Every structure is written in C-alpha cells, then in structure tokens.
Amino acid sequence: MARPNEEVEALLQEYADLVAITGGDAFKVRAYEKAARAIGGHPADVSRLDADGLRDIPNVGRSIAEKVLEYLRTGRVSAVEERRAKIPAGVRELITIPTLGPKKAMRLYEDLHISSVGELAAAIEADALHDLKGFGDKTQENIRHGIALMQQAGGRIPLHLALETAEEIVAELSAGSGCRRCAYAGSLRRMKETVGDIDVLVAAQRSGPFMDALTALPSTAEVIAHGRKKTSVRTTKGVQVDLRVLPPDSWGAGLQYFTGSRAHNIRTRTLAVRQGLKLSEYGLFDVDSGESLASRSEEEVYARLGLPWIPPTLREDRGEIEAALRGELPDVVTERSVRGDLHTHTDLTDGLAPLEEMVTAAAERGYAYYAVTDHAPNLYMQRMTDEKILAQRERVRALDGSRHRMRLLHGTELNIGPDGGVDWPEEFLAGFDLCVASVHSHFDLGRREMTARLVRACENPHVNILGHPTTRLIGRRKGLDADWDEVFAACARSGTALEVNAQPDRLDLCDEDILRAKEHGAKFAVNTDAHSVLHLAHLRYGIGTAQRGGLTPDDVINTWPLRSLRRFLRKGASA
Incomplete structure (x- = not known):
C-alpha cells in the first residue's frame, strides 16, 4: 500500500496540472507542485497530522492543508473534482505523455479535437500538426519519442514501487502459520529498473493457506488465477503478483x-x-x-x-x-560497503529539510562522512548566491564531527552550461571540498556539441563527479545524445567519477552504461541525490544498479576511507 504522503503528493501534483491546463495562475501551479514535493518527502505520516501539523510542512499553507484534510477525511477533494469536470478525459490522458505539457495538450484538443494518445500519434504521422503554432518538427519529434517511451514502459512497474509492494506482501505471508521461508524473486530480486510482475515464493508443507491469504489481502483487487501450485492476483495499484509455494527442502x-x-x-x-x-x-x-x-x-x-x-x-x-x-566473479559493492553519500541537498535550494536534519539522518545511517552539495547560482530558480553558500560552509564546518564523529564535506552541484562551463570562477571553486557537475538544461544539443560539453566539464580541475550523467528520467525522458565512450574515457583520464544516481526515476548511469564505463577504467560514486531525509534510503536502488554493472568497492569512491577519498578529490591522485 502506498504511504498516505504519496497519495496526497500525487493528488496535489494532479491539481497543479489541472490548474495549468485551464490557464490558471502560474504561481498557483508552482505552489501546489512545491507542496506536493514537500508532503511526498515529509518523514511523518500526514494522515496523523492536524491542520497545524500540516502547515508546519514547508510550502503547505492554509488552503492546501484544508484540501489535504478533506482528502484524508473523504477520499476526494471538491476543487480537484471541479477541475477534472472542466477538462475532457482525453486531455488528461495526453498530459501523461513525456515531453507534452498541459498547455500543448489543451491546444491539441481545442484546435484539432485530439483526445487520445492514439489520435495524437496518427496526427503526427499524417503531418496534421504542421501548421499548428508551437508544434514544429523538433516538438513533434519529442512528442513522438514521448509516446514511444510510454509504449515501451507499457505495464511495467518502476523498481521502487514494485519493491515496496513485494516487501509488504512478503511481510504478510511470512507471518502465516507454517511459513518456513518467504521472499520475492524474478527480475525484482535482480533489481531491474522496471519489472513486469512480482514473483513471490513461500516454503511450506501446505500451499492452500498461503494461496488463500494472498487473495484475502487488503491490497488485492482481483484474483487472476487461484490454484494449488500458483496463485496470481492484481493489486489495487495494478501490479500482478504471482505466488508459488514450494516444499521446504526445495x-x-x-x-x-x-x-x-x-x-x-x-x-x-x-x-x-x-x-x-x-x-x-x-x-x-x-x-x-x-x-x-x-x-x-x-x-x-x-x-x-x-x-x-x-x-x-x-x-x-x-x-x-x-x-x-x-574464479573471477566480482565481489560486488553492497550498502554496507558505502561509507558516505556525496550528493545531497538541503532547503537552502530545492531540498525539503534543513542542514541539521539531513546531517543527523545521515549520521544515523552510520556514515563515516557525508557531503552537502546544494545547487550553484546558474540554476537560477534556486537563487543561490556567494553569500548564502559561504554562510552554509560555516555551518557545515561547525557541525563537522558533531554527529557520531561523522565528517562533513562542503560541496556544490554545479550546472554544466551548453559550452561545458560551470558556475563560479576557479578561485571560488577551490574552496569546496568537492564539486558535482550536472546537466540541467539544453538537453537537445547535437551529438558532437554534447560530447564536447561533457568532456570539457570532466576536464575541469575542480569537477570531481559527473552527476546523473545521461540526465534520463525512466519512462519520461531519454538520455543525452553523446559519444559516451569518449565521455567515459575522459572521466577515466581526468580522474572524474561517474555518478550512479540512486533516485528511482533516474538510476543514472544505468547498468549497461556502467559496464561500458568500467571498461574504460572510470571510477564511480553511488549517491542518493537526496532532497529529503527519506531519500537517503534510496541508496539501495543505486547499489542494485551498481551491482548489475559489476561494480566492486574498489570501483566506488564513496566506499573508500576518507583519506583515500580526499586524495581522489584532488583530481587524478591514486586511491
């Protein structure tokens, strides 16, 4: 079952989309998007909070708190229902296409009466959008790719959602009388980034009680098949679960x-x-x-x-x-191998928790070190300044070693510009303990320009980690078009680590890219890119991806002792 926080997050994000479709105030749209993220990342269960407790969450004001309480009380929000009624269902379907925003979806409906993904695909193939303002060749190509991403994803389930569902079912069945063992298997156990369905195994002498238990779970919406050797159900979230009961000896x-x-x-x-x-x-x-x-x-x-x-x-x-x-099987990296997280954010920029809370949560995970890397000023919406980052550095230095003797590193996430340049001059960058550099804009440069852009960033003497390198969002945005072998070779040559970003909608680099980059001799950092305390637990998704790429602790710089890590951060020094 999804946490109430996640249900509310989805509802508020939908409301923001509905407001945008109907031409509502952009400030209101942004306010609801911020509130959605804040509630989704809030550690406490929002269903247990009153109005005052909800308003204590950043970006949640009186009006939003009232809507949240209405949803938790009744299962619906009248304002959302009213907005839904104004917008054809087909338009709401169109905005699920990656790269197609709400305003363009409404234009397609009003001007061409397009109200489904299939109709839009046919219209593009028939060149029916050619004369529609704002729908040039590049836009149409992006939409075509967005539709392809949807079709490719099909009924597949993101790793984190599948894992949450599987763990809940395993916990329920494990409590059953006669259960010797219970675990999930299949592609989920292999930690693939998406899975088609969930395989659950039980070891027991009698299968019937467990087959019946699965069909009776509150999360079960439909029984597909109910047998002695195998039972299949579909959950309320649309996930198919296949249960098999084996003799304990097998x-x-x-x-x-x-x-x-x-x-x-x-x-x-x-x-x-x-x-x-x-x-x-x-x-x-x-x-x-x-x-x-x-x-x-x-x-x-x-x-x-x-x-x-x-x-x-x-x-x-x-x-x-x-x-x-x-006898050459890699001794793959594990969560226990990781000594620290090297890419995280606070509420100084787009994070949800203050510095002290993030540091305390990291220390509770047993880390030996932890880096704070808020956004630099070229990502203008974050409103970073020299004064703000230097003031944060003083706070970081004051906290260093105060939480379970965990050492703190003060860093930043730089924005890689179209030409490969980054925020701040070299003398200012020299004051950071480490710098992550990432692409956040201009995703559509040509292959040659994009490759040169990334290589130049890697060769910057102050850039230590290439963050979420391909910028892909699983099922929503394709990766950058670049000569990745050239980029990976540049990282190996310059001593710049490639990030395995553990955010479950990124998992970037993916396993296949990791395998290629490792052949070039590159090093890696498995980071959470955490924007809230809860996100620190996403490390396991990054570790699963790193394992699929065959990474060992020797390959991953944030498994190294702090002294070795600091040598690497001086660019090119051997660990």
Whole structure:
C-alpha cells in the first residue's frame, strides 16, 4: 500500500496540472507542485497530522492543508473534482505523455479535437500538426519519442514501487502459520529498473493457506488465477503478483530457478545436462537414478554445478557464468560497503529539510562522512548566491564531527552550461571540498556539441563527479545524445567519477552504461541525490544498479576511507 504522503503528493501534483491546463495562475501551479514535493518527502505520516501539523510542512499553507484534510477525511477533494469536470478525459490522458505539457495538450484538443494518445500519434504521422503554432518538427519529434517511451514502459512497474509492494506482501505471508521461508524473486530480486510482475515464493508443507491469504489481502483487487501450485492476483495499484509455494527442502532450487533471467537459467541447466544432471525448481537431480543432489540452498545448487554463489543482480547471462568458472566473479559493492553519500541537498535550494536534519539522518545511517552539495547560482530558480553558500560552509564546518564523529564535506552541484562551463570562477571553486557537475538544461544539443560539453566539464580541475550523467528520467525522458565512450574515457583520464544516481526515476548511469564505463577504467560514486531525509534510503536502488554493472568497492569512491577519498578529490591522485 502506498504511504498516505504519496497519495496526497500525487493528488496535489494532479491539481497543479489541472490548474495549468485551464490557464490558471502560474504561481498557483508552482505552489501546489512545491507542496506536493514537500508532503511526498515529509518523514511523518500526514494522515496523523492536524491542520497545524500540516502547515508546519514547508510550502503547505492554509488552503492546501484544508484540501489535504478533506482528502484524508473523504477520499476526494471538491476543487480537484471541479477541475477534472472542466477538462475532457482525453486531455488528461495526453498530459501523461513525456515531453507534452498541459498547455500543448489543451491546444491539441481545442484546435484539432485530439483526445487520445492514439489520435495524437496518427496526427503526427499524417503531418496534421504542421501548421499548428508551437508544434514544429523538433516538438513533434519529442512528442513522438514521448509516446514511444510510454509504449515501451507499457505495464511495467518502476523498481521502487514494485519493491515496496513485494516487501509488504512478503511481510504478510511470512507471518502465516507454517511459513518456513518467504521472499520475492524474478527480475525484482535482480533489481531491474522496471519489472513486469512480482514473483513471490513461500516454503511450506501446505500451499492452500498461503494461496488463500494472498487473495484475502487488503491490497488485492482481483484474483487472476487461484490454484494449488500458483496463485496470481492484481493489486489495487495494478501490479500482478504471482505466488508459488514450494516444499521446504526445495527452497534453494526454487529460489535459483525463479530468480535468474531466462538466458541465465538456460546456461545453468546446460551445465547440469553436461554433468548428467537435471535442474528444476525442485532440485538438482541425477538423471539416471533420480536422486536429489542439491536443493535446500542456492549455494548448494551452484556448488554442485561447480560454481560459486552468483549474486542475483548478476544473473543476466552477461558473462557471469564464465567469470564464475574462472574464479573471477566480482565481489560486488553492497550498502554496507558505502561509507558516505556525496550528493545531497538541503532547503537552502530545492531540498525539503534543513542542514541539521539531513546531517543527523545521515549520521544515523552510520556514515563515516557525508557531503552537502546544494545547487550553484546558474540554476537560477534556486537563487543561490556567494553569500548564502559561504554562510552554509560555516555551518557545515561547525557541525563537522558533531554527529557520531561523522565528517562533513562542503560541496556544490554545479550546472554544466551548453559550452561545458560551470558556475563560479576557479578561485571560488577551490574552496569546496568537492564539486558535482550536472546537466540541467539544453538537453537537445547535437551529438558532437554534447560530447564536447561533457568532456570539457570532466576536464575541469575542480569537477570531481559527473552527476546523473545521461540526465534520463525512466519512462519520461531519454538520455543525452553523446559519444559516451569518449565521455567515459575522459572521466577515466581526468580522474572524474561517474555518478550512479540512486533516485528511482533516474538510476543514472544505468547498468549497461556502467559496464561500458568500467571498461574504460572510470571510477564511480553511488549517491542518493537526496532532497529529503527519506531519500537517503534510496541508496539501495543505486547499489542494485551498481551491482548489475559489476561494480566492486574498489570501483566506488564513496566506499573508500576518507583519506583515500580526499586524495581522489584532488583530481587524478591514486586511491
């Protein structure tokens, strides 16, 4: 089930979109967007707050608080219903297309009577938008790509939403009488950025009680199939969950079988056949005698095949079997490996929590060090100044070591301009402990210009980390068009780490780019880009992505001791 905060966040964001579609005041739109983000990132459950408690949340005023209370009390908001009634459902469907804003969606409806994604795709193919102001070739190409992103995503579920659903179901079923083991498997256990459905396994002598329990959960909206070996349901969030109950003695074989990708499982079954064995979800058997040789644990199954245990995130048939046979399987980075977060924000710019709260939350995670990297002045909406950042530096220095002896680094997230330049002159940048540099605008430069832009930023002696390098937003925005091999080589050459941004809608770099960049000898930083206390927990999504890219602690600079990290931050020094 989604947190009430997330439900309210979605409602307020929808209201902001509806106001924008109907030509409402831009200030009001922005106010509701800010309130939506603030509530979504607020650590306390908003359903437990009264009006005063809600108004204590940044950017939540009296009117917004009243709407939140109305929703929590009745499940609806009259102002939202009224706005919805004014706008055709088709227009609301159009604004779900990445790159198509609310005003353009309304123009399409009013001028061309387009009221569905299919109609818009057909209109673009028929060149029916050619004479419509504001819909030139570039805009149409962006819309076409946005539609393709939607179609590609299809019914797939973002990693973080799937993981939240799976963990809730596993917790419920684990409490059932007779449950020996319970876990999620499939692509979710492999930490793919999106998943088609959720596989849950239970080890128990009797399957019936667990099949019945799944269908009876409050989160279950529809029972697709209900059987003795498998039950499938659809949750209230539209997620399909497949449950299988295995005999306890078959737990390891079943977990291995239902976790690996199809290609990985073909490879392991082929290894079994070559040894006169048969591998299934029930165990590893001798073909001639039918004797079960391994089944109770994954380690046992892999060992009998002549392999070490392979981390789930590597089970994609991308060379992990060969590496395991050679004894060269990477010892992948884990959350426990990470000593600190090197990209975070406070309410000085677009974060939701003050410096002290973010520092305390980071210290509670057991970090040895932690960097504050608020936005620099070229991202004009954040209104940063030299005076503000220097005042923050004094506060950071005063707090340094005061929270569980955690050391604090004062940094900034620079904006990479179209020419590759960044905010602030070199002498000012020299005062920071580290600098993250990211692209926040001008996403549509040509490939050659974009490559030169990124390479120049990497070669800046004060840029330590290339933040969310491709700028992609999963299912919403494609990555930058650049020669990434040239960029990765420049990072390796200049001593600039590539970020694995753990925000679940980014996961940028993705696993395939990580694999390419590692071949060039680049180093990496797995950061949360946290804008609230809650976002610090997103680290696990970044770690899952880093593991899929085969990264080890040696590859990831924020697993290193502080002394080694500081050497790296001096650009090019060996760890």
